[in-house]
Amino acid sequence: MRILVTTLLFWLFIFQTKAQQNSADQSYQLIIGKSQLYNPYIQYKSYYLLTLIQELPDLRKAIAEDQVFQKLLKDKSNNAATALKTCAQNISCYADAMKFSEAEILLVNERLSTLYKEENVFGEVAKNHLLPSGCYGLFQDLPGQQLLIKAWEQDAKALNYAIEVYIEGKKPNYPKIDSIAFSSKDKEFPTFISSNVSLNTGPDKKLFFEPSMNFALGALKLNNRLEAADYEPMNTGVNQSAIAKIKKTNFKNYKYSVILVPGAGPEDRDTELSAGGMIRCRIAAIQYHKGVAPFIVVSGGRVHPYKTKYSEAYEMKKFLVSTLHIPENSIIMEPHARHTTTNLRNCIRLMFRYGMPMEKLGLISTIKSTIPYISGILSDRCKKELGYYPYKIGQTLSDTEVEFYPNSMSLQIDFDEPLDP
Structure with missing residues (x-):
């Protein structure tokens, strides 16, 4: 029996080493x-x-x-x-x-x-x-x-x-x-x-x-x-202060690494930030002030309407700082996602590239109507469109919050999305 257990442990070690x-x-x-x-x-x-x-x-x-x-x-x-x-x-x-x-x-x-x-x-x-x-x-x-x-x-x-x-x-x-x-x-x-x-x-x-x-x-x-290429290079620009804070953050003091806010673009050319985007920011700000995570990730590119000049992530960050008084170094901009699948994928990419702990849960804060979608069929859509699952869903905590486990497979380039590969 001891030999069998030892053998199993050996092969588990080999498998884990190979995976690493x-x-x-x-x-x-x-x-x-x-x-x-x-x-x-x-x-x-x-x-x-x-x-x-x-x-x-x-x-x-x-x-x-x-x-x-x-x-x-x-x-x-x-x-x-x-x-x-x-x-x-x-x-x-x-x-x-x-x-x-x-x-x-x-x-x-x-x-x-x-x-x-x-x-x-x-x-x-x-x-x-x-x-x-x-x-x-x-x-x-x-x-x-x-x-x-x-x-x-x-x-x-x-x-x-x-x-x-x-x-x-x-x-x-x-x-x-x-x-x-x-x-x-x-x-x-x-x-x-x-x-x-x-x-x-x-x-x-x-x-x-x-x-x-x-x-x-x-x-x-x-x-x-x-x-x-919007806002690149972000590590020396829009996200520089947040990256500096990441290096000093003890993530063990927080339940979640980030609070992700998926963007919601307006449908007219003159609106900078949609009502949906404002509401999502307010929901996330409540969680931030509770101290559940040290960072808010605002995710969304120049998407709606066609060839808009307004970036969802930039406008949400501006709203969080100027209206909701969230410190700029607590906000990470992700200004490239063009739909919900890449809101999550791109958030996880930045978590990985910026040195955040990948074993730690993240939290999604958004409006009530999108939580069932994110916690339900979205993962299958990711698999169909991206070829893998960029995350694993955790517990649904409320009508406006759901947990996610990041997957570093999110770094995989998407060959058929040249505006957000």
């Missing part, structure tokens, strides 16, 4: 690119592996000097040149030239598989960046070689998706708030696209993915869909 090795690391510092062409915060949030290839010297050299990747770059550049000569007003023609085809994605898969060794630069990037970053958490239990391939496939799908939505006009997941800014009847749009191809191809591009990635980033810029 494969999970994201709170001490890992994300690498943000130095791109001068397009916003580096948008780039690294959507295409983290591609950003690493640009920024890590040894990895960049290995990719740039490889003959297979050199040929692929030449082929993509030739496709772009042909498109400029022949596509004229045909928008899909330009898009097809710049997207990665299934055959091209497979070609990169095969080359990465051949080049990968645990002890070389490709193995190092999987072990020291892809795993600890959490950006590819859905693949964290795969061998390093497969993790690298899946990361590339995810980034390729992400840039293809951005081109499909913001060049070709494909409907995004939330058409009312995230659609293309141009009409299919706009006679100038093909000219803009042609210029976008010209600007992002040429001899200065040294990496096989740069023409396509920059074309996708250019598409977002053309549409003025730069929401993913």
Whole structure:
């Protein structure tokens, strides 16, 4: 019996050790690119592996000097040149030239598989960046070689998706708030696209993915869909004082790490903060003054109405500080979420990146009508749309409060949400 128990404990230890090795690391510092062409915060949030290839010297050299990747770059550049000569007003023609085809994605898969060794630069990037970053958490239990391939496939799908939505006009997941800014009847749009191809191809591009990635980033810029970079860098800006307080906070003195307030956007362009947003802030402020948590997280981006200039998180923070007299260093802004699934996911991301204890419960404070939804079917919606459960729901404490357990899987990049990946 003792031998059986010892054996079970041994295998439990091995399982836990493996899980810890494969999970994201709170001490890992994300690498943000130095791109001068397009916003580096948008780039690294959507295409983290591609950003690493640009920024890590040894990895960049290995990719740039490889003959297979050199040929692929030449082929993509030739496709772009042909498109400029022949596509004229045909928008899909330009898009097809710049997207990665299934055959091209497979070609990169095969080359990465051949080049990968645990002890070389490709193995190092999987072990020291892809795993600890959490950006590819859905693949964290795969061998390093497969993790690298899946990361590339995810980034390729992400840039293809951005081109499909913001060049070709494909409907995004939330058409009312995230659609293309141009009409299919706009006679100038093909000219803009042609210029976008010209600007992002040429001899200065040294990496096989740069023409396509920059074309996708250019598409977002053309549409003025730069929401993913709102208020960045937040750690030295809107959240700087809160981060300083986090470092000094003894979380053992509180039942919850944060009070999350999901945003509620107005439906007209002239209203800064909706009545629903004000009520949610007041509910959260009551809990804050009770001392249940040291921080309030206000979550919501520039969402409603279409292309609004007002950020839900910013307006809620302003209301909490100026009207409800909550100290600014007790408020964490999360200004990127575009729906309830990412209110929770993005809150958990900031908790992780800012060094909060991930084993501690969080509290959601909101209006009565949304609590049954959050404590009920929302988790299944998260699974369907994100591919995982970013949280586990805890107890429903009242008509306006429910607990949640954070899950670091929330760091996983969402390839088909370029405004909030």
